[in-house]
Amino acid sequence: MNLQKKISLLGATGSIGDSTLSVIREHPDLFQVISLTCYSSVEKLCELVREFKPQKVCVHSMNEARHVREAFPELEVHSGPEGLIRVAEDPETETLVAGIVGSAGLFPTYAAVSSGKNVALANKEPLVMAGRLFLEEASKTGANILPTDSEHNAIFQVLDGRSQKNIKKLVLTASGGPFRDLPLEQFSQIRLEDSLRHPNWKMGNKITIDSATMMNKGLEVIEARWLFEMPVENIEVIVHRESIVHSMVEFSDGSILAQLGLPDMRIPISYCLGWPERLELDLPQLDLTQVGSLNFSKVESERYPCLDLAIEAARLDRSVPAVLNGANEAVVESYLIGHLRFVDIANLLETVMSGFYSLYQKPDCPEYLKNIHSLEDAVRADQWGRDEAQRLLLKRDAA
Numbered sequence: 459m460n461l462q463k464k465i466s467l468l469g470a471t472g473s474i475g476d477s478t479l480s481v482i483r484e485h486p487d488l489f490q491v492i493s494l495t496c497y498s499s500v501e502k503l504c505e506l507v508r509e510f511k512p513q514k515v516c517v518h519s520m521n522e523a524r525h526v527r528e529a530f531p532e533l534e535v536h537s538g539p540e541g542l543i544r545v546a547e548d549p550e551t552e553t554l555v556a557g558i559v560g561s562a563g564l565f566p567t568y569a570a571v572s573s574g575k576n577v578a579l580a581n582k583e584p585l586v587m588a589g590r591l592f593l594e595e596a597s598k599t600g601a602n603i604l605p606t607d608s609e610h611n612a613i614f615q616v617l618d619g620r621s622q623k624n625i626k627k628l629v630l631t632a633s634g635g636p637f638r639d640l641p642l643e644q645f646s647q648i649r650l651e652d653s654l655r656h657p658n659w660k661m662g663n664k665i666t667i668d669s670a671t672m673m674n675k676g677l678e679v680i681e682a683r684w685l686f687e688m689p690v691e692n693i694e695v696i697v698h699r700e701s702i703v704h705s706m707v708e709f710s711d712g713s714i715l716a717q718l719g720l721p722d723m724r725i726p727i728s729y730c731l732g733w734p735e736r737l738e739l740d741l742p743q744l745d746l747t748q749v750g751s752l753n754f755s756k757v758e759s760e761r762y763p764c765l766d767l768a769i770e771a772a773r774l775d776r777s778v779p780a781v782l783n784g785a786n787e788a789v790v791e792s793y794l795i796g797h798l799r800f801v802d803i804a805n806l807l808e809t810v811m812s813g814f815y816s817l818y819q820k821p822d823c824p825e826y827l828k829n830i831h832s833l834e835d836a837v838r839a840d841q842w843g844r845d846e847a848q849r850l851l852l853k854r855d856a857a
């Protein structure tokens with residue numbers, strides 16, 4: 459009898475994909491890879507097919523699918539958003555790792571939840587866009603959403619099935635990113651390559667920029683609000699520059715429990731892959747005597763205006779997080795191709811959100827910008843934020 463856990467991996471060619479496959483590589487006896495997906499990194503995907511021998515893959519376009527089929531005639535090859543959903547809902551898969559970046563993960567991740575799987579959720583944007591729908595669906599289907607983002611995974615490990623009724627607050631730690639010590643007057647000179655150099659973590663480009671602005675931490679507040687069903691007011695963000703304490707839970711008696719570890723995504727990923735068991739991992743030892751001291755400080759709001767934008771969106775809930783998510787993805791995409799200065803990211807997002815808030819007050823505000831009743835509403839709200847950001851970007855270019 460094959461006792462290997464059957465894993466599918468959305469976003470196999472990215473940073474989460476690399477870390478996941480590294481854990482699986484260490485435990486070939488425990489895991490079987492069923493499906494792998496990518497967007498356009500087809501050569502890398504083909505190398506992974508040779509090594510992990512999945513049954514199915516999904517690539518972005520039909521052309522790329524043809525190319526893969528020619529190389530691997532036995533392989534089931536899907537393409538496009540429909541293909542991702544087919545892979546995600548495949549009954550053969552027990553645990554799906556959601557490692558696509560951004561809103562593109564929304565439908566496939568939801569499909570995995572709808573089919574009752576264990577979903578190791580690294581891709582936070584779907585939960586930001588439509589958290590309530592994910593929770594409702596998981597409670598109907600019995601899917602387990604396993605928090606894989608390091609902060610949420612830390613809380614997941616701390617709670618370890620404990621009752622949540624005695625929790626006073628969740629404390630999410632943030633490294634502060636590459637500009638935590640940069641004098642504010644130098645922010646206008648930040649270069650793209652500097653913002654892609656995270657002091658502690660090696661990640662994909664979008665999340666690295668989100669970490670530098672701390673939009674990432676704001677998205678994590680929204681994610682935590684859903685994963686742990688916690689009011690936003692009971693979620694605190696503090697700066698912890700060493701990224702050793704990944705997050706903490708404060709209980710009603712004043713006790714604080716934390717999870718500590720090296721800043722390496724293989725740790726939270728292995729916890730989710732092995733769950734409910736813990737796996738062995740061949741990693742360097744965390745030597746706290748070498749680390750010496752652990753520092754914690756308050757977040758300086760003027761350094762991280764995007765964090766406040768996201769916390770406000772979390773408080774207002776409904777369609778606001780989806781609008782902010784779409785706007786942020788569009789602005790970060792533009793920043794990554796060198797069209798903007800770092801400081802423009804927050805300025806543009808503030809303009810999009812203030813335009814949105816004035817429309818929100820009006821009687822003719824479309825219903826999808828008021829409430830998210832379906833995934834399609836979440837996509838439309840996200841698209842509104844994206845379009846509005848793009849309109850402002852074009853206006854700037856024309857000026």
Ligand SMILES: NC(=O)c1ccc[n+]([C@@H]2O[C@H](COP(=O)([O-])OP(=O)(O)OC[C@H]3O[C@@H](n4cnc5c(N)ncnc54)[C@H](OP(=O)(O)O)[C@@H]3O)[C@@H](O)[C@H]2O)c1
Nearest residue numbers: 469471472473474497498499558559562580581582661662
């Ligand atoms: N990296 C981390 O350490 C980390 C930590 C916590 C949470 N997360 C979250 O995990 C998610 C993935 O982050 P990452 O850093 O791994 O990103 P990444 O390195 O940029 O990888 C993204 C993956 O998604 C695929 N992809 C991109 N756009 C797609 C689309 N439209 N349709 C289908 N697939 C698409 C990419 O394929 P191609 O290679 O073909 O482009 C790649 O496999 C994000 O939501 C991030 O916030 C990441």
